Amino acid sequence: MSVTAPSARAIAEVSSPPVAGGWFAYAREDAAASIVVALVALPLCLGIAHASGAPLTSGLVAGIIGGLVVPFLSGSQLMVSGPAAGLVTIVYASISELGGFEIFLPAVALAGVFQIVMGLLKAGVIKFYFPTDVMRGMLAAIGLTLILKQAVHLVGYDADYFGDTAFDQENHENTFTAIAHAFGATHAGATIIGLLSLALLFLWPKIPSAKIRRFPAGLFVVLLGIGLNALFRALGSDLMVQPEHLVAMPSSGGPLGFFGAVVRPDFSAFANPKVWSAAFTIGLVASLESLLSLEATDRLDPWKRTSPPSRELVAQGAGNFLAGLLGGLPLTGVIVRSSANVNAGGRTRLSAVLHGIWLLVFVLLIPGALNLIPLSALAAILIHTGFKLSPPSLYREMARIGWWHWLPFTLTIVSILLTDLLVGILIGLFIGGGVILLRHSRSPVLIPIGPPGSVLQRFILPVHLSFLNKAALANMLESFPPGSRVELDARRTAHIDYDILELIHTYAGLMKERGVDLRLVGVPSLPGGKPSGH
Amino acid sequence: MENYRRIMANNREWVKKIVESDPGYFDKLSKGQQPTFLFIGCSDSRAPAEVITGTEPGEMFVHRNIANQVQPADLNVLSVLQYGVEVLDIKHVIVCGHYGCGGVRAAMAEPFHGLVDYWIGGIRNIIRLNRHALEGMGGDEERFKRIVELNVLEQVYNLSQTPVVQQAWDKGPRPLLHGVVYDLHSGLLQELVVGLDSNKKAQEFFTPQLRMSLHGA
Ligand SMILES: [Zn+2]
Numbered sequence: 001m002s003v004t005a006p007s008a009r010a011i012a013e014v015s016s017p018p019v020a021g022g023w024f025a026y027a028r029e030d031a032a033a034s035i036v037v038a039l040v041a042l043p044l045c046l047g048i049a050h051a052s053g054a055p056l057t058s059g060l061v062a063g064i065i066g067g068l069v070v071p072f073l074s075g076s077q078l079m080v081s082g083p084a085a086g087l088v089t090i091v092y093a094s095i096s097e098l099g100g101f102e103i104f105l106p107a108v109a110l111a112g113v114f115q116i117v118m119g120l121l122k123a124g125v126i127k128f129y130f131p132t133d134v135m136r137g138m139l140a141a142i143g144l145t146l147i148l149k150q151a152v153h154l155v156g157y158d159a160d161y162f163g164d165t166a167f168d169q170e171n172h173e174n175t176f177t178a179i180a181h182a183f184g185a186t187h188a189g190a191t192i193i194g195l196l197s198l199a200l201l202f203l204w205p206k207i208p209s210a211k212i213r214r215f216p217a218g219l220f221v222v223l224l225g226i227g228l229n230a231l232f233r234a235l236g237s238d239l240m241v242q243p244e245h246l247v248a249m250p251s252s253g254g255p256l257g258f259f260g261a262v263v264r265p266d267f268s269a270f271a272n273p274k275v276w277s278a279a280f281t282i283g284l285v286a287s288l289e290s291l292l293s294l295e296a297t298d299r300l301d302p303w304k305r306t307s308p309p310s311r312e313l314v315a316q317g318a319g320n321f322l323a324g325l326l327g328g329l330p331l332t333g334v335i336v337r338s339s340a341n342v343n344a345g346g347r348t349r350l351s352a353v354l355h356g357i358w359l360l361v362f363v364l365l366i367p368g369a370l371n372l373i374p375l376s377a378l379a380a381i382l383i384h385t386g387f388k389l390s391p392p393s394l395y396r397e398m399a400r401i402g403w404w405h406w407l408p409f410t411l412t413i414v415s416i417l418l419t420d421l422l423v424g425i426l427i428g429l430f431i432g433g434g435v436i437l438l439r440h441s442r443s444p445v446l447i448p449i450g451p452p453g454s455v456l457q458r459f460i461l462p463v464h465l466s467f468l469n470k471a472a473l474a475n476m477l478e479s480f481p482p483g484s485r486v487e488l489d490a491r492r493t494a495h496i497d498y499d500i501l502e503l504i505h506t507y508a509g510l511m512k513e514r515g516v517d518l519r520l521v522g523v524p525s526l527p528g529g530k531p532s533g534h
Numbered sequence: 535m536e537n538y539r540r541i542m543a544n545n546r547e548w549v550k551k552i553v554e555s556d557p558g559y560f561d562k563l564s565k566g567q568q569p570t571f572l573f574i575g576c577s578d579s580r581a582p583a584e585v586i587t588g589t590e591p592g593e594m595f596v597h598r599n600i601a602n603q604v605q606p607a608d609l610n611v612l613s614v615l616q617y618g619v620e621v622l623d624i625k626h627v628i629v630c631g632h633y634g635c636g637g638v639r640a641a642m643a644e645p646f647h648g649l650v651d652y653w654i655g656g657i658r659n660i661i662r663l664n665r666h667a668l669e670g671m672g673g674d675e676e677r678f679k680r681i682v683e684l685n686v687l688e689q690v691y692n693l694s695q696t697p698v699v700q701q702a703w704d705k706g707p708r709p710l711l712h713g714v715v716y717d718l719h720s721g722l723l724q725e726l727v728v729g730l731d732s733n734k735k736a737q738e739f740f741t742p743q744l745r746m747s748l749h750g751a
Contacts, residue, residue, distance in 0.1 A: 456623030
């Protein structure tokens with residue numbers, strides 16, 4: 001466990017990006033991280049499939065495709081893809097509306113085609129418009145969500161599915177009632193394993209021996225959990241963790257059983273218009289979630305690599321196309337697994353690929369062994385990741401840099417915590433966009449140069465003048481008393497909206513009548529001649 | 535000391551006269567200035583800017599030095615120019631020389647006048663560059679007048695090349711540059727160049743031939 005945020009220590013540890021094409025440049029780190037990611041991903045895949053009302057195998061298929069297909073096409077080094085909690089509501093509704101999972105699968109494949117088309121049309125550029133404050137709020141909220149949601153699993157209260165991120169849970173509780181209930185229903189054995197794991201994860205980087213430190217802490221706590229539980233069982237103790245608090249891989253009856261359990265798509269459903277509208281919704285929402293995850297993962301990258309978003313849409317689309325054909329849930333880039341990947345020291349896309357291989361190996365070869373893993377150990381890994389995503393220093397910094405940063409940040413966190421990731425982020429984007437527009441419309445439209453009290457008041461116009469500045473500019477122009485001399489210099493302005501141009505030229509006439517000497521320098525004339533009226 | 539006292543007495547009398555005819559006069563002037571002209575003239579006591587131009591206080595921004603120089607590295611004149619053009623929004627900049635200028639005469643003689651010899655080095659160049667034409671002229675007085683005129687033109691040219699004027703002309707035809715000579719004998723101003731308000735007009739006026747005779751290039 002080495003890096004999460006680019007602290008001085010982290011930068012010292014990972015000094016420079018790997019050379020291009022270095023698939024195996026960090027094989028050891030990537031392999032270690034991939035095991036942790038796969039162990040975390042496993043119950044998430046199962047939990048999300050369960051909550052979506054889909055066969056459990058579909059979650060695993062999506063997870064495996066997210067590892068074995070998407071990373072090869074994606075431009076991201078660290079993002080992990082798989083079934084997403086953010087899609088649960090949509091998937092659940094679509095399956096019941098379409099009347100069966102086999103009819104739903106063609107919609108997933110079609111959604112993938114939509115995504116590929118969007119990617120080829122370069123729709124991914126919207127990634128660059130996610131406001132920083134909202135993205136920071138999103139990461140913090142995910143961190144808090146992990147802490148709050150996983151706290152109940154840490155103490156062995158597994159009423160809700162593992163990996164739920166919505167406030168109103170599948171089981172008609174919400175985040176806070178679940179925590180309250182959990183206090184009355186803790187399981188001592190699970191709690192011991194969970195708390196011990198959590199403590200170990202936090203103390204791991206402080207272990208003096210570098211040799212021990214290099215062992216992936218996440219893997220260690222999982223093995224410790226299995227070991228402790230085996231000990232409890234051997235002792236016949238009440239502390240023994242019951243199967244409902246362990247990973248519950250469906251008993252597939254070996255590789256053939258797994259493939260047999262996978263649902264095949266009903267291709268005749270392509271004729272159904274509802275399939276198309278479901279595909280459209282899924283394609284759109286999955287794309288948004290993937291791009292958000294991509295942006296978030298890029299922000300977590302200690303090497304500050306940036307990933308091409310449109311290429312990501314193509315990669316995700318290919319993944320969903322295959323998922324639809326092979327009986328998987330729709331997948332997206334997922335932040336929890338991606339941040340666990342970063343937190344566990346993943347460096348390149350090899351770790352995402354390996355995570356897919358491990359999932360496949362788990363499913364085919366050792367489904368039984370997985371059922372020995374206490375959920376509370378996995379919860380500890382996610383809570384630790386949550387703390388890394390949501391460190392107290394982040395809140396202090398956001399409070400320090402001003403309310404217009406703090407407001408969208410905080411509102412995004414609150415909305416995500418009280419609704420779910422997707423709805424919350426949309427609220428955050430809406431509010432964040434509003435704050436940005438507000439700030440933009442209040443930004444100075446005329447920048448004074450020259451000393452105050454000059455006979456000639458000289459102003460330069462900002463680099464960019466949009467219609468949002470119209471009211472402010474009109475007020476400013478109104479404010480010059482008769483007899484004043486004003487120079488507006490637009491020679492450094494790269495872009496002026498037509499609205500603004502029209503306003504300036506209209507005022508030029510008005511102000512002349514009013515006895516204001518307005519001199520325009522480098523202000524383009526109106527494309528269609530002067531506006532009527534003067 | 536008596537001379538000095540006379541100045542103070544004059545001042546009191548002047549104030550009295552002004553306030554009698556216009557009680558608000560000083561109030562108005564103290565509010566601020568919006569002069570239309572910048573006058574760059576010689577320090578010579580016989581060529582007082584406001585008197586010979588008939589301008590009132592508040593109308594003309596004035597800079598005077600020996601032989602009305604606009605030297606490209608003289609922070610004094612450049613500050614006046616920049617403040618005048620960019621802050622006071624001066625419309626006309628007038629370079630005013632005068633016949634019988636002591637500064638020009640000194641440049642025509644051997645250099646032993648002290649510091650001023652450095653100051654008027656530019657005029658010596660003009661004389662050197664025009665030696666031929668000047669030697670062919672009738673008399674000393676005519677030669678002297680011609681050098682005074684060439685000096686004014688050189689300063690107008692220097693003015694046109696300052697960043698302040700160049701930046702202003704980038705924006706529009708303002709300020710206008712004028713070069714005039716004051717005749718101590720008649721009291722008349724003679725116009726040498728009028729209304730340069732753009733690089734185009736400046737180029738038309740300062741032909742290569744004229745520039746050659748002013749600064750050799
Ligand atoms: Zn003189």
